[in-house]
Amino acid sequence: MIGIDWGVKETATTTSDPHDLPHPEHGKKAQAKLARYDRMMARRKPEKGHHASNGYQRAKQGRAKAYKKVARQRQDTARKWAMRVVADHDALAVEDFRPKFLAKSTMAKKAADAAIGATKQALIEMGRKHTRTVHLVHPAYTTMGCAQCGARVKHALPLGMRTYTCTACGAESPRDKNSARVMLHRAGLHPARVDRTRPSEAPPREAA
Numbered sequence: 001m002i003g004i005d006w007g008v009k010e011t012a013t014t015t016s017d018p019h020d021l022p023h024p025e026h027g028k029k030a031q032a033k034l035a036r037y038d039r040m041m042a043r044r045k046p047e048k049g050h051h052a053s054n055g056y057q058r059a060k061q062g063r064a065k066a067y068k069k070v071a072r073q074r075q076d077t078a079r080k081w082a083m084r085v086v087a088d089h090d091a092l093a094v095e096d097f098r099p100k101f102l103a104k105s106t107m108a109k110k111a112a113d114a115a116i117g118a119t120k121q122a123l124i125e126m127g128r129k130h131t132r133t134v135h136l137v138h139p140a141y142t143t144m145g146c147a148q149c150g151a152r153v154k155h156a157l158p159l160g161m162r163t164y165t166c167t168a169c170g171a172e173s174p175r176d177k178n179s180a181r182v183m184l185h186r187a188g189l190h191p192a193r194v195d196r197t198r199p200s201e202a203p204p205r206e207a208a
Contacts, residue, residue: 001089001090001091001092001093001184001189002014002015002016002019002085002088002089002091002092002093002184003015003093003180003181003182003183003184003187003189004085004092004093004094004095004123004180004183005095005142005176005177005179005180005182005183006095006097006116006119006120007176008023008110008111008114008159009023009162009176010022010023010176011023011024011114011115011116011119012081012119013174013176013177013179013180014085014180015177015180015181015183015184016088016089019081019084019085019088021077021081021119023110023113023114024073024074024077024114025113026070026073026074026077026113027070027112027113028113030066030069030070033066034063034066034067037059037060037062037063037066038063040055040056040059040062041056041059041060041063044056044059074115074118074119075115075118075122077119078115078118078119078121078122078123079122079126081119081122081123082119082122082123082125082126082127083126085123085126086123086126086127086130086132087130089132090132090133091132091133091134091135091187091189092123092127092132092133092134092135093135093137093183093184093186093187093189094120094123094124094134094135094136094137094183095137095139095142095179095183096136096137096138096139097116097117097120097139098139124136135183135187135188135189137183137186137187138186142179142182142183142186143156143157143164143175143178143179144156144157145182146164146166146168146169146171146178146182147171147173147178147179147181147182147184147185148166148169148171149166149168149169149171150185151166151167151168151169153166153167157175161175162174162175162176163175164178164179
């Protein structure tokens with residue numbers, strides 16, 4: 001089983017370090033080419049009532065082609081990551097992320113480049129296709145709860161605070177990792193111990 005929390009620094013932070021998805025930054029890498037096409041179009045922009053020149057049309061087509069390539073790269077990254085997660089886990093606790101929150105923040109551009117919505121959809125579709133159990137967890141207060149003791153801080157954490165410290169039990173962990181573990185608990189899933197048994201399935205202690 002795996003818990004998945006969506007973010008901006010990393011597109012997906014999970015309870016399994018090898019399955020974390022770093023921000024691919026496909027749009028950022030293509031920004032120089034897109035900016036060049038924008039400048040070409042601005043220089044060749046036709047006056048009102050006049051036909052566009054061949055140079056303007058070529059720049060417009062090149063710009064559209066570059067955007068299409070970025071979209072394909074995002075989709076390919078999402079599908080490959082989703083396939084790897086689904087292949088290694090039977091149950092998924094996924095944050096039911098709503099991108100409107102980040103769309104109104106100062107990180108809207110980076111969040112859009114991460115394509116969280118498309119990645120989430122690819123994961124859900126891949127999980128259902130391969131008959132995995134997919135739990136969609138409501139995102140409310142997931143960054144405020146402690147995965148160790150279940151306590152909740154009384155104030156919302158600012159986005160710049162990347163370490164979660166529980167005021168009840170004193171546990172400290174990276175903010176996104178803590179949220180990923182909270183997803184598991186809210187979905188009713190509990191990670192197995194080192195001996196591969198869950199707390200409720202622990203074998204009885206032998207008599208001395």
